[in-house]
Amino acid sequence: MTRTLIIYGLALAVLVFLLKYLEYRFVVRDLSIEFYVGIVAVFFTAFGVWAGLKLTRKQVVKVGPEFIVDEAALNRLGISKREHEVLLLISQGLSNQEIADKLFVSLNTIKTHSSNLFLKMQVSRRTQAVQKGKELRLIP
Numbered sequence: 001m002t003r004t005l006i007i008y009g010l011a012l013a014v015l016v017f018l019l020k021y022l023e024y025r026f027v028v029r030d031l032s033i034e035f036y037v038g039i040v041a042v043f044f045t046a047f048g049v050w051a052g053l054k055l056t057r058k059q060v061v062k063v064g065p066e067f068i069v070d071e072a073a074l075n076r077l078g079i080s081k082r083e084h085e086v087l088l089l090i091s092q093g094l095s096n097q098e099i100a101d102k103l104f105v106s107l108n109t110i111k112t113h114s115s116n117l118f119l120k121m122q123v124s125r126r127t128q129a130v131q132k133g134k135e136l137r138l139i140p
Contacts, residue, residue: 004051015043070137077120077136084138086113091130091139 019036074084082103089099100110114126123129133139 001055004055008047008051011043011047015040067140068137069139073136073138079117079120079138083113083117083120086110087117087129087133088139090114090126091133 019039023036069084079087085103086099089102094102096110096114097107100107103110118124118129121129121132123132130139
């Protein structure tokens, strides 16, 4: 964004310099102010269209290979399907209340699932559970 603004500012400075040069050297007697305004308007219209297209262009995101959950790690740790769902929602940054609302269960149920998950994964915090889940390929 700053690069575009710098280019825009430099283009404006060059155009003003060019117009002043033309005004004092060649065509001040022959052309009216409307001509200069028209040149500036055409230039900034073209530049605005170009900048708008460049800034609003959709970026292509490369998608890597599909994520596959390591079922062996889930079975080895004894993590249930519901606890795995809770881990996925924790990794998305949802609070316990938001997870409870999304899974249609009570807040205490989510707290129980979370503590069981932390015990099975041998972690003490949500961030550690997410990190270990990624290392064990339990979550993307």
